Structures are given as structure tokens and as C-alpha cells.
Amino acid sequence: MVTAPEAEARLERVVTEADTARAVDSGSLEVLGTPVLLAWCEAATCAALDGLLEPGATSVGTRVTLEHLAASPVGARVEVAATRTHVDGRLHRFAVSAREVGDDGPGKVLASGEVTRVVVDAERFLGRL
Numbered sequence: 001m002v003t004a005p006e007a008e009a010r011l012e013r014v015v016t017e018a019d020t021a022r023a024v025d026s027g028s029l030e031v032l033g034t035p036v037l038l039a040w041c042e043a044a045t046c047a048a049l050d051g052l053l054e055p056g057a058t059s060v061g062t063r064v065t066l067e068h069l070a071a072s073p074v075g076a077r078v079e080v081a082a083t084r085t086h087v088d089g090r091l092h093r094f095a096v097s098a099r100e101v102g103d104d105g106p107g108k109v110l111a112s113g114e115v116t117r118v119v120v121d122a123e124r125f126l127g128r129l
Helices: 034-049 122-127
Strands: 008-014 057-068 077-088 091-102 105-121
Touching (some): 008 034, 034 057, 034 077, 034 091, 034 105, 057 122, 077 105, 105 122
Antiparallel strands (some): 008 077, 057 105
16 A cells, blocks of 8 residues: 655744734734635645655645634744645645644644645646636
């Protein structure tokens, strides 16, 4: 049986004014906006695939489910994690999560969900646009 290499990544971000719901037009509050959190989750899935793709290949997001469970203020440190849970040819599915991080370690869970990416040839993909 052939198995795919593990694909996982953890990224740490700090919530800035530019990351707030107010700044990205997804609400009026000065807390981490859901669209930004989603982008961070996608960045983690891309990082998990770094070094695993053939030259000229990239991946595109095709499906996302995300539950944003708790708010994070400006200045909060957030760890976003992605772990591949399924691979079928070009399709890669990841479990994603986000937690606040404090000086004493991981804090409250901020989000959980799933991101699906498909590997494509970058030049061919862009040539179809």
C-alpha cells in the first residue's frame, strides 16, 4: 500500500486593526473578521502542501466549511492549524482549526472546519481565464 506523506502546518498570526470585521466590511466590531480567519485557514492548508507539489503545480480552494466560534480582539495571538485528512489524486481535504495563544499555551478554540483544495498546473489554469 502506498501512502501520501503527512501534510500539516501551523501558522501564528496577531490580530491587527486591518484584520477586524469592521476593516473588511463583515461587521461593525473591532474583532477578528471571519473572512480574515478563513484566509488564515486557507494559508495554513497551502503551507501544509509546501514542498509536496510538483514544480509548476499549485492548489486552489474549492470548498470551505468554517464555524467561527469565538471573538478575538486586536492584539490577540492566534494559531491556525491545518491537517490533511483525505487525499484522492489531485483532491486534498484538510481539517482546520484556530485557537487563541497565550503566554501559558493554547487558549480558547476560535474556529473549526474543513477546506478542500485541488492541485492544478498553474500555467494551464491561468491560460483558461
